[in-house]
Amino acid sequence: MDNTEITIHDIAEILGINSSTVSRALNNSPRVAQKTKDKILEKATELGYQRNDLASNLRKSKTFTLGVIVPRISRHFFASAIAGIEETAFKEGYNVIICQSLESLEREQRIINTLLANRVDGVLISISMETKNDDHLFGLKQRNIPYVFFDRHCNTSINSKVVIDDFEAAFRATEHLIQQKSTVIAHFSGPQNLEIYKNRFKGYKAALEKYSIPFKEELVISSSLMEHDGEENVKKMLSLPYKVNGLFCANDVVAIGAIQYLKKVQIKMPDDIAIVGFSNETISSVIEPALTTINQSGLEIGTVATNLLINKISNASNKNIDETIIVKTNLIERKSSLREVN
Amino acid sequence: MDNTEITIHDIAEILGINSSTVSRALNNSPRVAQKTKDKILEKATELGYQRNDLASNLRKSKTFTLGVIVPRISRHFFASAIAGIEETAFKEGYNVIICQSLESLEREQRIINTLLANRVDGVLISISMETKNDDHLFGLKQRNIPYVFFDRHCNTSINSKVVIDDFEAAFRATEHLIQQKSTVIAHFSGPQNLEIYKNRFKGYKAALEKYSIPFKEELVISSSLMEHDGEENVKKMLSLPYKVNGLFCANDVVAIGAIQYLKKVQIKMPDDIAIVGFSNETISSVIEPALTTINQSGLEIGTVATNLLINKISNASNKNIDETIIVKTNLIERKSSLREVN
DNA sequence: CTGTTAGCGCTTTCAA
DNA sequence: TTGAAAGCGCTAACAG
Numbered sequence: 241m242d243n244t245e246i247t248i249h250d251i252a253e254i255l256g257i258n259s260s261t262v263s264r265a266l267n268n269s270p271r272v273a274q275k276t277k278d279k280i281l282e283k284a285t286e287l288g289y290q291r292n293d294l295a296s297n298l299r300k301s302k303t304f305t306l307g308v309i310v311p312r313i314s315r316h317f318f319a320s321a322i323a324g325i326e327e328t329a330f331k332e333g334y335n336v337i338i339c340q341s342l343e344s345l346e347r348e349q350r351i352i353n354t355l356l357a358n359r360v361d362g363v364l365i366s367i368s369m370e371t372k373n374d375d376h377l378f379g380l381k382q383r384n385i386p387y388v389f390f391d392r393h394c395n396t397s398i399n400s401k402v403v404i405d406d407f408e409a410a411f412r413a414t415e416h417l418i419q420q421k422s423t424v425i426a427h428f429s430g431p432q433n434l435e436i437y438k439n440r441f442k443g444y445k446a447a448l449e450k451y452s453i454p455f456k457e458e459l460v461i462s463s464s465l466m467e468h469d470g471e472e473n474v475k476k477m478l479s480l481p482y483k484v485n486g487l488f489c490a491n492d493v494v495a496i497g498a499i500q501y502l503k504k505v506q507i508k509m510p511d512d513i514a515i516v517g518f519s520n521e522t523i524s525s526v527i528e529p530a531l532t533t534i535n536q537s538g539l540e541i542g543t544v545a546t547n548l549l550i551n552k553i554s555n556a557s558n559k560n561i562d563e564t565i566i567v568k569t570n571l572i573e574r575k576s577s578l579r580e581v582n
Numbered sequence: 583m584d585n586t587e588i589t590i591h592d593i594a595e596i597l598g599i600n601s602s603t604v605s606r607a608l609n610n611s612p613r614v615a616q617k618t619k620d621k622i623l624e625k626a627t628e629l630g631y632q633r634n635d636l637a638s639n640l641r642k643s644k645t646f647t648l649g650v651i652v653p654r655i656s657r658h659f660f661a662s663a664i665a666g667i668e669e670t671a672f673k674e675g676y677n678v679i680i681c682q683s684l685e686s687l688e689r690e691q692r693i694i695n696t697l698l699a700n701r702v703d704g705v706l707i708s709i710s711m712e713t714k715n716d717d718h719l720f721g722l723k724q725r726n727i728p729y730v731f732f733d734r735h736c737n738t739s740i741n742s743k744v745v746i747d748d749f750e751a752a753f754r755a756t757e758h759l760i761q762q763k764s765t766v767i768a769h770f771s772g773p774q775n776l777e778i779y780k781n782r783f784k785g786y787k788a789a790l791e792k793y794s795i796p797f798k799e800e801l802v803i804s805s806s807l808m809e810h811d812g813e814e815n816v817k818k819m820l821s822l823p824y825k826v827n828g829l830f831c832a833n834d835v836v837a838i839g840a841i842q843y844l845k846k847v848q849i850k851m852p853d854d855i856a857i858v859g860f861s862n863e864t865i866s867s868v869i870e871p872a873l874t875t876i877n878q879s880g881l882e883i884g885t886v887a888t889n890l891l892i893n894k895i896s897n898a899s900n901k902n903i904d905e906t907i908i909v910k911t912n913l914i915e916r917k918s919s920l921r922e923v924n
Numbered sequence: 925c926t927g928t929t930a931g932c933g934c935t936t937t938c939a940a
Numbered sequence: 941t942t943g944a945a946a947g948c949g950c951t952a953a954c955a956g
Contacts, residue, residue, distance in 0.1 A: 245725070245948095245949085247948095247950085248949075248950070249949080249950095257926075257927090258926065258927050258928080259927095259950085260926075260927065260928080260929095260950095260951080260952085261927075263949095263950065263952095264925095264926090264951090267951085271926085272925070272926080273926090276925085276926085288724050288725075290695070290699055290725070291699055291949090291950080292701060292948085292950070293699040293700050293701070293950095294636050294639050294640040294645070294700070294701055294948085294949080294950090295640050295948070295949035295951090296949075296950055296951075297636050298634070298636040298640055298932050298933070298934090298948095298950075299932050299949080299951045299952080300932085300950085300951065300952095313655045313661060313664070314656055314658070314661035316656070319655060319656035322655070326682075335696060337679060338655070338680050340668075353632070354677060356632045357633055357634070357635040358636070359635070359636055378630075379630065379632065382630050383587070383630075587932095589932095589933055589934085590933070590934070591933080591934095599942075600943045601933090601934085601943095602935080602936080602942075603941085603942055603943075605934065605935060606941095606942090609935085613941065614941070614942080615941060615942090618942085633934080634932085634933050635934095636933080636934090637932070637934040637935090637948090638933075638934050638935075639934090640932095640933085640934075640935095640948050641933080641934045641935045641936080641948050642934085642936095642948085643948070
């Protein structure tokens with residue numbers, strides 16, 4: 241068990257040929273005789289040769305690797321987005337480095353430096369809660385490395401992004417509640433420095449306005465998107481001096497927490513309170529039967545974003561065109577199984 | 583916005599010094615005068631220099647990168663294990679490449695090749711459901727790249743691993759049910775080609791034996807660890823011609839599904855059926871109040887495994903010593919909040 | 925179809 | 941304390 245790396249030179253020497261030929265053969269170049277190729281391939285597998293991508297990539301100044309930055313890989317939405325990203329990337333011959341910012345700007349910054357040092361060909365990013373602008377992406381811009389935001393994006397400058405129409409979705413969600421006879425509608429919101437939550441809030445407000453329902457500050461309950469925030473939010477909501485009979489929840493994780501607590505304190509959904517929340521294809525079955533959802537496909541967003549990025553990488557002409565792709569959402573109304581059960 | 587990479591040579595040329603000195607300075611070598619260092623660092627930041635790790639790693643034959651292979655990053659347990667891994671790795675100056683096998687042996691194989699090609703310094707792996715042995719790790723062995731199994735491991739040859747005592751934990755879990763007056767105890771099991779599920783099954787069986795409870799084949803219900811399997815399993819369990827009043831669930835994801843379905847069909851826990859299942863620090867609050875858990879710390883397992891791996895990497899003498907570290911679990915009994923509520 | 929040569933950007937002897 | 945030179949393993953002209 242010796243540690244020596246087998247290189248193309250070793251193979252070349254053994255076979256009494258030149259290492260360039262070995263290189264060509266291993267890259268399946270048409271400019272090598274089939275017989276030589278066979279010989280080389282056989283020897284390579286025999287010796288357990290494994291190309292050194294560091295050397296190869298260095299030489300080619302191309303890594304076929306994409307960096308992906310998400311706040312947290314375990315979140316339903318991001319997990320499904322990653323599924324879409326990986327699928328698309330692999331199909332196009334790209335590898336993917338998945339990194340989590342854990343909602344920290346500093347970590348996001350560090351990750352970008354690492355990706356830069358590793359010469360990724362492009363970056364997909366969904367920003368952390370702490371991130372207020374794209375200053376820390378300067379390195380990418382300077383080095384002309386294309387990047388695409390997905391879902392959580394920056395609004396501080398023009399960039400390529402793949403998002404849903406948060407305003408519209410929130411508007412529709414709130415409208416749906418109103419049409420379901422909800423008259424007092426709370427909004428569990430997210431960090432207001434994130435565009436998506438800003439827009440969801442705006443959509444909520446606009447719908448109220450349209451139907452002449454007075455907006456009340458105290459019905460908007462914000463949080464940092466942890467599951468236990470759901471419980472906290474519900475408690476705040478229940479402590480109001482009047483009864484809330486509708487809830488638009490801007491985040492799925494919070495929604496899960498909220499629904500669980502509502503069940504626990506025996507508040508019936510949707511009879512006591514109707515809920516509309518965001519969801520996606522991988523979300524836990526907890527939430528599914530409980531409420532009407534705005535289906536936001538992480539898989540699709542991931543796929544679309546990756547295609548856009550790879551496009552930017554390969555078409556130099558597209559590289560500097562900033563475009564926004566809006567992925568459709570749809571409202572899925574569910575027969576609440578909670579009605580019978582709870 | 584030109585695309586030219588800034589190299590140490592550029593900096594050297596501008597400053598009229600040699601690139602070796604620049605290299606040394608940027609690596610904070612003590613063999614460079616502080617004045618020169620300052621000059622170089624200033625110029626480097628001014629130009630937005632960013633080291634090319636491909637070149638650096640190639641030269642050093644060392645990447646300070648660990649490969650991590652898990653079945654699925656979105657699973658509670660693996661997400662928390664990854665948290666532990668990253669924390670430990672970063673602390674020691676290592677980066678981490680996270681890969682998911684999606685329970686496919688073929689993908690696992692491909693991932694290993696990619697990691698090999700990228701010359702990672704070591705690998706942490708929790709095997710897929712399809713993986714029956716460690717044949718596909720041959721490349722790692724051959725190249726003398728250390729690897730450590732965590733949680734899901736192979737038993738087909740001696741390897742380093744960080745695991746819990748599955749037999750003991752399962753035994754204790756089942757014993758607990760018996761002491762809680764459960765007389766007919768079902769076991770929701772996992773794929774029997776995985777050691778951990780084999781051992782959990784053995785522990786279950788051994789406990790029954792100790793207390794002279796007859797073992798029944800049909801009480802052992804296996805699945806492929808999806809959340810909806812929980813529901814399927816419960817249905818199978820309920821279709822038995824006798825009443826089951828205890829359940830030892832060998833997997834948390836299945837447990838979540840099972841508990842939800844049990845709630846749905848209004849079976850009271852623990853009155854109608856007492857449950858013990860595995861859990862860990864990040865698990866959804868869904869499961870928490872419902873049952874007694876065997877607390878299996880992903881964070882700790884990740885941390886321990888990473889330390890072991892880094893140790894193997896740096897101490898050549900340890901490299902070929904295979905050791906098994908058993909991380910303690912503990913049984914956490916919960917006051918079931920379901921009792922009052924449901 | 926194959927060989928020669930140069931060099932990707934960095935680190936690391938060895939020398940001064 | 942700095943410089944010169946070699947080379948990590950690979951690919952890509954260019955030549956033949």
